[in-house]
Amino acid sequence: MRDIAEVMAELKAAPYTEKAVVAPHTGVVQFSDVEEGSEVFGPTGEWQEIPGTHIATITRERNPRNIVTAERGILRKVCRELDGTFVEAGTMLALVRHYLTRQEVISRLLMESLYTFCAPERARYYFAPDVDKKVKILGCRTVSVQEGMELFIVSRMKREAPLCYAGPSGIIYEVCFDQNRNVDAGAPLIVVCPPEQEESVEDVISRVEREWSDGE
Amino acid sequence: MSEFAKRLHQLSERLSYLRDIFPGKHEEELALLQTRLDEAQAAAENASGEESGAGLEALEDLFFFIECKLEDKLTPMDKVRIVRHPQRICLRDILENVYDNYTEIGGQDEHTIDPAMLIARAYITRKRGGQVYHQPVLVIGHEKGHGEEFRNGGSAKPWGNAKAKHYMGVAETEGIPIHAYVFTPGGYPLEEYPGAAQQIARNIYEMAGLTVPIIAVFSEGGSGGAEAVSLADRRLMLSHGYYSVISPEGAAAIEGRLRNGERASAELVERCAENLHLTAEDNLKFGYIDKIIQEPVLGARPYHYEFFRTLRQEVLRATDEVVLRARGFAPLRAAALHRLHDRELNLDEFYVRWDLSRAARQRLVEMRQNKFIKASHSVCKNNRSVAGRLGDAWSEQWWEIYNRLIYDFYHRNRRTIRNLFEELGSEWDMFKMRLLRTWKRQEAQELAAEEELTSLSEWSEDERGWAWVSEKAREDRAVTCPYAARRGCMDMWAFDLYNEFAGVCSSCGHHFPMEYQWVMNNCFDKDSLYEFNTEVESGNPLRFPGFDEKLAAARKKTGLKSACITFEARLEGIQVVVAILAGSFRGGSVGVAEGAKFVAAADRARRKRCPFIVYCHGTAGIRIQEGTHGVIQMPRCTVAVRRYIEAGGLYLVLYDTKSYGGPVASFLGCAFYQFAIRSSSIGFAGPGVIKNTTGIDVPPNHHNCYHALSRGHIQGVWDRRDVRANLCQAIETMGGRNLYYR
Incomplete structure (x- = not known):
């Protein structure tokens, strides 16, 4: 877990990620008519069935294959000097700069500065009775958790078993599950924050929500 | 509302109906009607009741005159618009006006598994010589509900067709005829259980062998959805209805090669409607319907009570005919059939029992099946010579006789004796096995040990080649599996893929066409x-x-x-x-x-x-x-x-x-x-x-x-x-x- 201010400073300095579009295998590259600085898209559609923007076609053994962008962003660079040449696998063909959205920034801040406790299996999860009472009356941020604490009850097909918390000590910053719904294995249950960081986390998150604009 | 205002309102409704049926067409006639209607409305406010009544009568005559004129100019697409209009009669109007009593079963209004499919147990009352007969019938059909949204335009979902099939079974159990009314633009394309295609197939299969008379009446027969309830002994069709493989708009989209929801032009749609030959006259000419029921000018609407009387007579006539034909030839019944063709005969005062004997039921199914097997026979393009066809017919008969002799006579009797011998042989084997068990076991063990020590393992040639290899295997190129990105499949050489691999991705098992x-x-x-x-x-x-x-x-x-x-x-x-x-x-x-x-x-x-x-x-x-x-x-x-x-x-x-x-x-x-x-x-x-x-x-x-x-x-x-x-x-x-x- 890192200090949230430090992570925020990093994000402010470079509020984007850059991803290179590389040749998946050897072959002769033919670029499409995309231009540097133009906007590109990743796969879209309800099932991601519409492929991203077509950047180039690579042909190996008379087998042409389209190379498309994997996420939304601005095309920073197109290696046009490679047009019509034979390239090795992994050769960079273009560079896409993806500007982080507000949600991505918050998620990254929480991921890097706080601890997320995830569901070990698909089941319904409940807080242990005493914790549940406290969460309902006083709110989750009044509950402190520490390693080995019996925090949850796992309910699966009419069988119930206790689940102990494993991770760093802190307060429950956020509850990510609904008690009457099944939670998939690996989905977050709670976000735990060290007590001394609570104020600064809240401050940073509210600032991001207020000031960060999407799609710069 | 006064009688005069009511009549004016009806005329205004008729005018709006005309505008819907003829969008952008016959504008001169419609403008004339609009002017006269406006004048009549203005005059009604000033003139006395008697004067305005006479004027209105003249206006009604003018409406009728123009409607008759437009009726003669109806194009197939106009008929499609008539059929789809919310003012057109729907199944509930028919139930109310054609049958003497009915009870909806299988749900009511929106409280049913599929409101587009309506099932009712109805009865028809007939009198003969002072005696009253109530004849029950099962009515199945699509309900458009004058544009009620939850009816889905009469487009039945798979479970709606499943409901229809279930009640067809009920009718068969109770031995009552089925009257099916087809008011559908097509089946609702859903793949959820039981699946649109699967359910329609089951319905058609069921109807092909249903042992009760089935009468179908077509108003809007949209392809598969219509077929789900219309495999009938008699197929009647309303004169302004249509029966088609696809909607004119769908055909236009295919003909015009339109993609991504592009709309076809009105001219192309009109042309496709004409080319599809979907009207009642066309279908009667082809022989896919048996009779046309004449509708009033510009299509039947709920207030055309005389039409419902005609419809009642026609469905009665059709049911009686089917029942009498299934009962077999008899002079009195033939005479009855002859009388049924007399249009003046009031079938409400004529009685034919609708129940059938076991033999008659079989005959009914056979006649229905023959009717459909023979359909479209005349338009089939067969270049086989006359001698060849005669040879085929002879060969078919020969096979029929040969198979009956060999399998039905010789094999059936031979099988009985052979079965007896097989049973006896098995018993004998069991007896021998028990008797010689100990000795045999020892002998088998010795043999196995000897074989293990003396024999070599066999080398079998692995035959990987296929008798037929695709032309695609000749291409000198690599092929990428469409799932390569997700499953990490390697590119394959076309020769390997289309030859040895039989078009199957060696990594993920995807089958190439x-x-x-x-x-x-x-x-x-x-x-x-x-x-x-x-x-x-x-x-x-x-x-x-x-x-x-x-x-x-x-x-x-x-x-x-x-x-x-x-x-x-x-x-x-x-x-x-x-x-x-x-x-x-x-x-x-x-x-x-x-x-x-x-x-x-x-x-x-x-x-x-x-x-x-x-x-x-x-x-x-x-x-x-x-x-x-x-x-x-x-x-x-x-x-x-x-x-x-x-x-x-x-x-x-x-x-x-x-x-x-x-x-x-x-x-x-x-x-x-x-x-x-x-x-x-x-x-x-x-x-x-x-x-x-x-x-x-x-x-x-x-x-x-x-x-x-x-x-x-x-x-x-x-x-x-x-x-x-x-x-x-x-x-x-x-x-x-x-x-x-x-």
């Missing part, structure tokens, strides 16, 4: 194929513009005369009859020629008592350019399949690549044994059609064969390389009792 010849030549015994009915050729019975050229191009490209190839072959020595729907010929679409070949193949398999295997390499549905000639193949081929299955055969369908539409919703989908080759797609309507009709986007793998397997449409998914072995197993383990090798 292959030509129909692959299964045809690699899955049956070598040199055992004998193709028959090769002279039957796809034609253009409706003279659809530009279709002759398209057919010629398909013939040149594929070397086939139609999309259906029928042949006899052997599988491990067992004789089978096979029909292939080749996707390369006009998308595997089914028309008259394909239907004729299919029916002939089913008949041949029945006569020769062979398994009947259908390999659906791919089908896009019914061929729209053949109109109702194409759509009639759905019940026709299903009847042939039902006859074959009931004779005790094995009917097995194997899907490959993409199979959609009418064939899947009828003669393919009704098979008890349906399998698919991996990576194939099966469904009722393609993703584009689903999007256009329902507005719902479907996921890319919506029609995947594994989905069809999950909902119980098919019974298994096969690897292409195992097709031969699986077919061999199927013909040994599945099917009825009446196969020659059993």
Whole structure:
């Protein structure tokens, strides 16, 4: 877990990620008519069935294959000097700069500065009775958790078993599950924050929500 | 509201109806009516009651005069608009006005599993000589509900058709006739259980053998949705109705090659409606309906009470005729039939019992089946010589006689004795085994030990080659699996992929589409194929513009005369009859020629008592350019399949690549044994059609064969390389009792 201010400073300095579009295998590259600085898209559609923007076609053994962008962003660079040449696998063909959205920034801040406790299996999860009472009356941020604490009850097909918390000590910053719904294995249950960081986390998150604009 | 205001309001409604039916047409006449109506309304406010009454009568006469004039100018598309208009009569109007009493069963209004499908137990009261007879009937049909949104325009969902099938069974149990009213633009294309195609296929199959009289009345007969309830002994059609393979808009989208929801121009839609020959007169001429019921000028609406009387007389006449014909020939009944043709006869004062004896029920089914088998026979293009046809007819009879002698007489008696000897032999073997058990065991152990010490392991040559190899294998190139990004498949050399791998990705098992010849030549015994009915050729019975050229191009490209190839072959020595729907010929679409070949193949398999295997390499549905000639193949081929299955055969369908539409919703989908080759797609309507009709986007793998397997449409998914072995197993383990090798 890192200090949230430090992570925020990093994000402010470079509020984007850059991803290179590389040749998946050897072959002769033919670029499409995309231009540097133009906007590109990743796969879209309800099932991601519409492929991203077509950047180039690579042909190996008379087998042409389209190379498309994997996420939304601005095309920073197109290696046009490679047009019509034979390239090795992994050769960079273009560079896409993806500007982080507000949600991505918050998620990254929480991921890097706080601890997320995830569901070990698909089941319904409940807080242990005493914790549940406290969460309902006083709110989750009044509950402190520490390693080995019996925090949850796992309910699966009419069988119930206790689940102990494993991770760093802190307060429950956020509850990510609904008690009457099944939670998939690996989905977050709670976000735990060290007590001394609570104020600064809240401050940073509210600032991001207020000031960060999407799609710069 | 005063009587005068009411009449004015009715005229205004009639005018708005005319505007809806003739959008952008006959503007002069409509403007005249509008002016006169406005004048009448203005005059009504100033003039006395008597004066305005006379003026209104003149205006009503003018309306009637112009309506009659427009009636003569009705185009097929105008009729489509009449049928779809919310003011048109719907099934509930018919129930109210044609039947003497009715009770809706299977739900009411929106409180039903599918409000588009209405089921009612109705009765008709008839009097003869002072005695009153209540004759019960089951009414099944689509309900459009004058535009009620929850009715879905009469487009029944799969469970609505399942409900209809259930109550058809009830009618059969109770022995009462069924009156089916077809008011549907088509089936709702949903793949959820039981699946649109699967359910329509089950309905058609059920109706092909239902032992009660069925009368169908068509108003809007939209392809598969209509066929789900209309395989009837008598098919009546309202004069302003339509019966078609596809909506004119759908045909225009196909003809105009429109994509992504682009709209066709009004002229193209109008032209397609004309080319589809979808009107009642056209269908009567083709023989797919038996009679036209004349409607009032510009179509029947709920206030045309005289029309309901006509309709009642016609459905009574049709039911009586069917019942009397099924009872068999008798002089008095023939006289009765003769009287029924007298239009002056009031059928409410005439009584015919509607219950049938067991023999009459069988006769009824047989007559219905014959009627559909013969449909479209006259438009089939068969280039076989007269001598050849005579030879075929003789050969059919010979097989009939030969099989009856061999299998029904000789084998049946021989089997009894052989069974007895087999039983005795088994008992003797058991006795011997018990007696000699100890000695035999010791001997076997000694032999096994000796063999282990003295023999070498056998070297078997692994035969990897296929008898037929695709042309695609000759291409010197690499091929990428479409799932390479997700599953990490390596590129494959076309020679390996289309030759040794049989078009199967060596990494993930994805099946690339292959030509129909692959299964045809690699899955049956070598040199055992004998193709028959090769002279039957796809034609253009409706003279659809530009279709002759398209057919010629398909013939040149594929070397086939139609999309259906029928042949006899052997599988491990067992004789089978096979029909292939080749996707390369006009998308595997089914028309008259394909239907004729299919029916002939089913008949041949029945006569020769062979398994009947259908390999659906791919089908896009019914061929729209053949109109109702194409759509009639759905019940026709299903009847042939039902006859074959009931004779005790094995009917097995194997899907490959993409199979959609009418064939899947009828003669393919009704098979008890349906399998698919991996990576194939099966469904009722393609993703584009689903999007256009329902507005719902479907996921890319919506029609995947594994989905069809999950909902119980098919019974298994096969690897292409195992097709031969699986077919061999199927013909040994599945099917009825009446196969020659059993």
